Amino acid sequence: MYQSKRFIKANLNAHSWLGLVFGIVLYTLSLTGTLIVFSDEFERWEQPNIAEFEQFNATAMQDALEQVWQKIDSAPETLWLILPTKTMPRAHISDGSNEWYIDEHGKLLEQPDTPWLTMLKDLHYYLHLPKTFGIIIVGILGIFLLAISLSGVFSHPNIIRDAFKLRKGKSEHLEKVDLHNRLGVWGLPFTIMIALTGAFIGLVSIIVVVAAPIFYDGDREAIINAVYGADPSFKQQAPGYDIEQALQSLNTIAPDVTPLYIALQKPKTENAFIEIAASVPQRLIYSEIYRFNTKGQYYNSQALSDGPAGRQIAYSVYRLHFGAFGGIPMKLLYMLFGFALCYVCVSGLSIWFAKQKHETRLNMIWIALLWGIPSSITNSALLSLLDNTLNAFWVFWLTLLSSVASAFLWNKIQWYKEVNNVAFGSLLVILTVCYVTKYSTSLDMNNVTITSVLLLLGLYCLSKSTVFRKRPVDLHKPLLKNS
Amino acid sequence: MKNILISLGLLLSFLTVLSIYRNWKNKKNHWFRKALPICIGFSSIISWSFAVGIEYGIVFSLLPTLFITWLFIIVINKDFFDNDIKTRHKLFSPIQIKPKTLWLSHILKLFTSIIMCCLASILLSLTVVTLPFFSEATRLVLSAFFFCSIWTGFVIWSVSDEKVWRPFIGMLSLSSTSLLTLWALY
Numbered sequence: 165m166y167q168s169k170r171f172i173k174a175n176l177n178a179h180s181w182l183g184l185v186f187g188i189v190l191y192t193l194s195l196t197g198t199l200i201v202f203s204d205e206f207e208r209w210e211q212p213n214i215a216e217f218e219q220f221n222a223t224a225m226q227d228a229l230e231q232v233w234q235k236i237d238s239a240p241e242t243l244w245l246i247l248p249t250k251t252m253p254r255a256h257i258s259d260g261s262n263e264w265y266i267d268e269h270g271k272l273l274e275q276p277d278t279p280w281l282t283m284l285k286d287l288h289y290y291l292h293l294p295k296t297f298g299i300i301i302v303g304i305l306g307i308f309l310l311a312i313s314l315s316g317v318f319s320h321p322n323i324i325r326d327a328f329k330l331r332k333g334k335s336e337h338l339e340k341v342d343l344h345n346r347l348g349v350w351g352l353p354f355t356i357m358i359a360l361t362g363a364f365i366g367l368v369s370i371i372v373v374v375a376a377p378i379f380y381d382g383d384r385e386a387i388i389n390a391v392y393g394a395d396p397s398f399k400q401q402a403p404g405y406d407i408e409q410a411l412q413s414l415n416t417i418a419p420d421v422t423p424l425y426i427a428l429q430k431p432k433t434e435n436a437f438i439e440i441a442a443s444v445p446q447r448l449i450y451s452e453i454y455r456f457n458t459k460g461q462y463y464n465s466q467a468l469s470d471g472p473a474g475r476q477i478a479y480s481v482y483r484l485h486f487g488a489f490g491g492i493p494m495k496l497l498y499m500l501f502g503f504a505l506c507y508v509c510v511s512g513l514s515i516w517f518a519k520q521k522h523e524t525r526l527n528m529i530w531i532a533l534l535w536g537i538p539s540s541i542t543n544s545a546l547l548s549l550l551d552n553t554l555n556a557f558w559v560f561w562l563t564l565l566s567s568v569a570s571a572f573l574w575n576k577i578q579w580y581k582e583v584n585n586v587a588f589g590s591l592l593v594i595l596t597v598c599y600v601t602k603y604s605t606s607l608d609m610n611n612v613t614i615t616s617v618l619l620l621l622g623l624y625c626l627s628k629s630t631v632f633r634k635r636p637v638d639l640h641k642p643l644l645k646n647s
Numbered sequence: 648m649k650n651i652l653i654s655l656g657l658l659l660s661f662l663t664v665l666s667i668y669r670n671w672k673n674k675k676n677h678w679f680r681k682a683l684p685i686c687i688g689f690s691s692i693i694s695w696s697f698a699v700g701i702e703y704g705i706v707f708s709l710l711p712t713l714f715i716t717w718l719f720i721i722v723i724n725k726d727f728f729d730n731d732i733k734t735r736h737k738l739f740s741p742i743q744i745k746p747k748t749l750w751l752s753h754i755l756k757l758f759t760s761i762i763m764c765c766l767a768s769i770l771l772s773l774t775v776v777t778l779p780f781f782s783e784a785t786r787l788v789l790s791a792f793f794f795c796s797i798w799t800g801f802v803i804w805s806v807s808d809e810k811v812w813r814p815f816i817g818m819l820s821l822s823s824t825s826l827l828t829l830w831a832l833y
Binding site: 354445 | 724792
């Protein structure tokens with residue numbers, strides 16, 4: 165594959181420049197995204213004392229609805245009944261502003277209280293910025309991730325010659341470059357898939373804003389209706405909801421689908437209707453939405469599974485981006501590729517630092533961020549566990565800030581790496597100990613698995629530290645001198 | 648039957664990696680050998696598709712193949728992971744501040760790659776998808792994907808070009824041409 169030297173150099177410059185400017189934010193997004201793949205599992209882990217079941221009957225739903233009507237003052241636009249599934253065996257009911265878990269008999273339980281997971285999701289979706297602005301910024305970062313990946317490929321003249329090579333011993337720099345390249349190149353299809361779907365999710369609102377005045381006389385809702393399908397119009401509907409009949413009708417028209425949630429649209433009005441969203445087997449679309457009148461008679465579907473190709477593609481993006489298909493094996497694969505992407509981001513910046521003649525304060529800040537982000541996420545989980553009234557958002561940012569501030573206190577990089585390593589490992593171990601102490605009676609398979617993985621990771625970090633080795637490196641030896 | 652097809656899919660994924668490796672190792676291959684990884688890869692997709700449907704099948708055959716490749720690279724380069732990396736320490740020095748002109752060029756690069764590229768790519772993508780054979784929904788969704796892809800291309804151009812003003816002018820002219828086309832059409 166011939167590429168001119170000038171082309172390679174230009175792309176290498178672009179790759180370095182983009183990596184330097186956006187590397188740390190992309191690392192944050194990759195790390196949080198990798199964790200969010202297991203958001204269902206983390207939700208169950210963070211709030212373990214909730215009844216779990218996979219079967220739910222319509223009578224219990226009606227009971228839950230009655231209790232919600234008594235609790236809310238005015239009828240909401242939509243009332244959601246989220247049904248238990250294999251991956252998330254919990255049911256909850258929400259009017260958009262309030263939400264309650266429900267047990268299998270339809271009794272309202274406590275409200276969802278997962279401040280740490282909410283913080284983590286907000287960090288990935290919006291970078292903790294205002295939501296409309298934040299999601300666009302994250303979408304733009306998807307574009308830059310794509311640009312970095314592709315410029316990396318273009319700047320690699322020996323991409324085929326080195327496809328299976330990991331050269332050892334020539335230099336530490338070369339070893340890092342090889343690992344960075346192998347993980348980056350062979351992980352490229354995954355990176356492109358994640359970046360493109362992420363950019364689509366983040367930037368689709370821009371397309372709506374620009375395309376509306378050009379194609380639809382400024383009517384933004386018309387665009388959304390054209391892509392996702394419009395709401396049906398029901399008139400003079402009978403009061404009440406026959407959910408049982410709706411579920412039976414669904415079973416007749418689509419026996420293979422699995423209901424995910426029931427949405428009661430425009431409740432307590434004469435335009436009310438029932439929507440049941442159900443996952444379709446062997447399809448990547450998030451769900452098909454079936455509409456019924458209040459008596460539970462089938463009206464139509466939103467044609468998300470058999471409508472125009474564009475609609476099907478748009479509705480498949482979510483599952484593809486978050487790995488929400490194929491069960492735990494696919495989640496594990498997404499996790500592996502996600503961590504590989506984190507490594508590629510981190511090693512890219514490390515390679516740049518290794519090329520520099522001197523070490524500067526930037527190296528220290530880089531280490532502070534590299535270790536500070538996972539440590540802040542862990543600290544946020546720990547403090548949320550100890551006191552769930554604490555704001556997980558502030559805990560995350562204050563921990564990260566103090567981590568960066570600590571980079572200005574020392575000049576010994578090796579020592580500083582050790583401190584960060586030990587801090588992260590210790591936080592994980594403390595978190596698991598506190599978790600087991602607090603929730604010793606609610607340790608099911610899911611919670612035990614997550615806690616064990618966190619504990620093992622913490623112990624691994626501690627074991628990697630020279631502090632806990634037999635012949636520790638003299639950390640007090642002045643490795644670096646101030647010039 | 649499903650389990651047999653899944654096992655076959657995984658086996659074919661492994662064979663795909665093996666055949667790619669063989670091709671890579673023996674530079675002078677017959678055309679049949681060169682085409683073999685593609686054929687086996689497709690067979691893997693077909694096998695997966697019969698087991699779990701075409702949409703899942705493509706992803707299910709792709710990701711395990713990539714993962715097996717990583718494992719394969721690790722296995723054939725075992726000594727790489729011997730834990731005897733020696734870190735070379737360097738002198739610590741204050742941060743060097745770059746000249747103002749360099750900063751300005753970086754800021755212009757950033758501006759071009761975010762604002763100008765966004766503008767040019769959105770207008771270009773909307774112009775491209777005005778072709779009549781797409782349905783309404785497909786046209787809008789395609790425009791969103793084109794928007795992201797074209798923007799990516801423009802970002803690479805704007806950052807890699809030695810002359811910062813060139814992509815800037817390029818984007819400006821593309822945006823105005825697309826805008827005029829859209830104005831003429833609608």
